[in-house]
Amino acid sequence: MADTKYPTLIPRFLRYVKINTRSDEKSETIPSSDRETKFLHQLVTEQKKIGLSDARYNDKNGYVTATIPGNVDAQVPVIGFLAHVDTADFNAEGVNPQIVENYDGHSVIKLDQAGEYTLDPQDFPALKNYAGQTLITTDGTTLLGSDDKSGVAEIFALAEYLLAHPEIKHGAIRIGFGPDEEIGTGADHFDVADFGADFAYTVDGGPLGELEYETFSAASLHVDIKGKNVHPSTAYHTMINAIQLGIDFQNRLPQDEVPEKTRDRAGFFHLLSFEGTPDHAELDYIIRDFERAGLEERKQKAQVIADKLNAELDTPRVTVTMHDQYYNMIDIMKDHMDVVRLAERAMQNLGITPDETPVRGGTDGSKLSFMGLPTPNLFAGGENMHGRFEFVSEQTMAKAVDVLVEIAKLNAEK
Known part of the structure; x- marks a missing residue:
């Protein structure tokens, strides 16, 4: 033109x-x-x-x-x-x-x-x-x-x-x-x-x-997971695979509350990256909701999932860190x-x-x-x-x- x-x-x-x-x-x-x-x-x-x-x-x-x-x-x-x-x-x-x-x-x-x-x-x-x-x-x-x-x-x-x-x-x-x-x-x-x-x-x-x-109200979510890695031959009741814990964390989030399944005024959890080995894994998310109260509820949900996973383990291994980004x-x-x-x-x-x-x-x-x-x-x-x-x-x-x-x-x- x-x-x-x-x-x-x-x-x-x-x-x-x-x-x-x-x-x-x-x-x-x-x-x-x-x-x-x-x-x-x-x-x-x-x-x-x-x-x-x-x-x-x-x-x-x-x-x-x-x-x-x-x-x-x-x-x-x-x-x-x-x-x-x-x-x-x-x-x-x-x-x-x-x-x-x-x-x-x-x-x-x-x-x-x-x-x-x-x-x-x-x-x-x-x-x-x-x-x-x-x-x-x-x-x-x-x-x-x-x-x-x-x-x-x-x-x-x-x-x-x-x-x-x-x-x-x-x-x-x-x-x-x-x-x-x-x-x-x-x-x-x-x-x-x-x-x-x-x-x-x-x-x-x-x-x-x-x-x-x-606009959305927004927060970031970082999940840090410490596993226990041993040789697979002796892993029975000993290994704690950080990758699997990351999968478990992801699977306990609402599976329909993701960007590809939401629209209009519905918020979401969006997994941006997942990197790890059996010894250590990290997941990064963004959390979005139009309502401030909704954002807080989503943050609390992530924390509850981490707490429940930790309660099922020998020692706390899942740490979540969240920061508000904008409102x-x-x-x-x-x-x-x-x-x-x-x-x-x-x-x-x-x-x-x-x-x-x-x-x-x-x-x-x-x-x-x-x-x-x-x-x-x-x-x-x-x-x-x-x-x-x-x-x-x-x-x-x-x-x-x-x-x-x-x-x-x-x-x-x-």
């Missing part, structure tokens, strides 16, 4: 996704990976290049911030637009985006040359929504990185457009790009006061129209629905129907809202995120920028 309105949007996006910025859950640094830090510093340079004089990198939290100066005399609220630069836990090295022009809405898209991986409307019915549009896909070997480099590129396009069109009236707009959203730690050190916005939006959602202000932002947003209404009006003015379905996930906005910065989430365009089947529509990305521009205009009319 030759977008004459935002000519750098797609080229910038294609350039960004080729840069590996995957975060590292096992790291204790901020940001969690040097590749993120390098990319964030690159963004500072690019912000200054387009004319944002106050662009800077914050060494304490890894955020890059800048201001699009306002051009109205009246005092209007300062908006923030935020996106994260890291990508999820999937191969992000050697991203090779493919362009599918004028997609017909029903054909199977071959990702790799051998055709082992495809985008098939039978598997991904949402493809039918993109007839006549230009899609950007993976080559089947990596993720794409639309989550959230679409948001990064869209916010850059907003800045360039407003700087080039001073006739569009808007207040001061703060923009920010941060690390480590995918590992749940990026917003932990965000400096709300330093950012200086009255409210904000993360540009980190999926398909056209998504407007999210209700449902509706607890805060219910008192700031004017921020949601502003985004609704912007979309409606552009002929876009807002989709306010509660998101079965979370964003940095979940934490930021509880830190005093009401921050719902706007669509950025990506579909099938976090894997090889990810794709994004160029037209949807352009419409995302349209929404950001419209929000800025409406805010100045307050």
Whole structure:
């Protein structure tokens, strides 16, 4: 698509996704990976290049911030637009985006040359929504990185457009790009006061129209199991296989309360990894529920299972460690629905129907809202995120920028 309105949007996006910025859950640094830090510093340079004089990198939290100066005399609220630069836990090295022009809405898209991986409307019915549009896909070997480099590129396009069109009236707009959203730690050190916005939006959602202000509440669960390993020939009534204990723990969780068997407002336990030997095993889960009380019940259920397993053993061998990650932002947003209404009006003015379905996930906005910065989430365009089947529509990305521009205009009319 030759977008004459935002000519750098797609080229910038294609350039960004080729840069590996995957975060590292096992790291204790901020940001969690040097590749993120390098990319964030690159963004500072690019912000200054387009004319944002106050662009800077914050060494304490890894955020890059800048201001699009306002051009109205009246005092209007300062908006923030935020996106994260890291990508999820999937191969992000050697991203090779493919362009599918004028997609017909029903054909199977071959990702790799051998055709082992495809985008098939039978598997991904949402493809039918993109007839006549230009899609950007993976080559089947990596993720794409639309989550959230679409948001990064869209916010850059907003800045360039407003700087080039001073006739569009808007207040001061703060923009920010941060690390480590995918590992749940990026917003932990965000400096709300330093950012200086009255409210904000993360540009980190999926398909056209998504407007999210209700999220899961979330916790992590780590299960550490110490076995007793001896030679199989003498194992009778002696060996305690840590792998088998891990299987027993998993099997005692509700078997239907997993992502692949739940939808709408139903929460889940999601086993992310299981590694072990007979001597030692570790399992990592995420726990999700829309209700805070439901999250606590799920955490308690995991603890009870561990306690019962330990009671059946010669000595306690199963240890669970849980940490809350974020909470449902509706607890805060219910008192700031004017921020949601502003985004609704912007979309409606552009002929876009807002989709306010509660998101079965979370964003940095979940934490930021509880830190005093009401921050719902706007669509950025990506579909099938976090894997090889990810794709994004160029037209949807352009419409995302349209929404950001419209929000800025409406805010100045307050």
